[in-house]
Amino acid sequence: MLSSVLVGVFLASLGIVNSYIYVLIALLILGFMTEIGNINENLLIQRITPENTRGRVFALRSTIDDSLRPFSYAFAGIMATFFSLKSLFLVFGIITSILGIFYLFIPYQMKKRNVS
Numbered sequence: 163m164l165s166s167v168l169v170g171v172f173l174a175s176l177g178i179v180n181s182y183i184y185v186l187i188a189l190l191i192l193g194f195m196t197e198i199g200n201i202n203e204n205l206l207i208q209r210i211t212p213e214n215t216r217g218r219v220f221a222l223r224s225t226i227d228d229s230l231r232p233f234s235y236a237f238a239g240i241m242a243t244f245f246s247l248k249s250l251f252l253v254f255g256i257i258t259s260i261l262g263i264f265y266l267f268i269p270y271q272m273k274k275r276n277v278s
Contacts, residue, residue: 174255
């Protein structure tokens, strides 16, 4: 998804630049692109999930998201003790961009294999 690629690019750029104005603009764009990704994810779940189980699927997704959040905070804290924040922004931004690029090829592969 293009928004994931852009999130990765702007996240990685936070590890490179030192300008407060650029950081502010990058964070605004990051927030905007993250919401675009969330909207697309919700639309995809709504299209795939049968109407009678949609509430359960969204509840399960929310429960998993909320229960894993403390672990991600702990992981980020541990990583921040070993590495600088700039290097973490750069590395995780690159990883996010690469995953976003791979995600862009999924519709092409589905069309190539005639999966609807």
